Amino acid sequence: MSELVLGVDLDGVCADYEGALRRSVAARRSVDPASLPPQTSTDHFKEWGLTADGFREAHRLAVTEDRIFRTMAPQPDVAEVLWRLSDAGVWIRIITHRLLFNGLHEASAADTAVWLDQHDIPYRDLCFIGDKATVGADLYVDDSPHIIDALRAAGRTAIVYDQPYNQLLDGPRAYGWHDVEALVRDHLDGAGARGGADEQEDLGG
Numbered sequence: 001m002s003e004l005v006l007g008v009d010l011d012g013v014c015a016d017y018e019g020a021l022r023r024s025v026a027a028r029r030s031v032d033p034a035s036l037p038p039q040t041s042t043d044h045f046k047e048w049g050l051t052a053d054g055f056r057e058a059h060r061l062a063v064t065e066d067r068i069f070r071t072m073a074p075q076p077d078v079a080e081v082l083w084r085l086s087d088a089g090v091w092i093r094i095i096t097h098r099l100l101f102n103g104l105h106e107a108s109a110a111d112t113a114v115w116l117d118q119h120d121i122p123y124r125d126l127c128f129i130g131d132k133a134t135v136g137a138d139l140y141v142d143d144s145p146h147i148i149d150a151l152r153a154a155g156r157t158a159i160v161y162d163q164p165y166n167q168l169l170d171g172p173r174a175y176g177w178h179d180v181e182a183l184v185r186d187h188l189d190g191a192g193a194r195g196g197a198d199e200q201e202d203l204g205g
């Protein structure tokens with residue numbers, strides 16, 4: 001059995017960050033969350049009228065007061081698929097850029113660990129880092145155009161987790177966790193067919 005390291009992003013992939021931030025922002029504005037449209041760009045939720053500073057403050061309040069990293073909804077099927085992949089010998093490495101802003105690290109890191117346990121998500125490593133290519137993985141799944149571009153520029157293979165704001169990225173693209181499972185299994189089959197030497201190189205990170 002080949003062991004493939006899968007680098008798994010959290011926000012927008014395992015967890016519904018946008019939905020949780022929407023509820024937090026809407027509550028403070030006393031508006032219906034449905035009045036805040038889906039994010040279609042990666043520009044600090046300008047769709048909701050936020051500036052870069054406004055997003056920073058909205059994120060701070062959501063993380064430290066509403067504790068969204070503890071309470072946000074998981075994406076459908078994420079735990080069951082990750083367990084099946086783990087049972088198939090895939091090494092699950094969570095790689096998240098959640099420590100984005102100073103001063104929020106305690107709530108961000110602690111609530112992330114609680115949330116992963118609450119939702120029974122299997123993982124061997126939990127990495128908080130922005131430059132994801134520096135963390136070794138054979139295959140990544142992410143939603144951020146910026147991060148996927150950086151991974152691919154570094155020669156890494158990344159599955160795009162479909163979101164409205166990443167439509168311009170080339171595939172492979174997953175429209176849910178069952179698609180992620182199929183793409184990872186394809187990759188496993190390919191790695192097995194290439195033979196042991198390639199696997200050793202691939203697992204070098």
Ligand SMILES: [Mg+2]
Pocket residue numbers: 009010011012013142143144
């Ligand atoms: Mg993400």
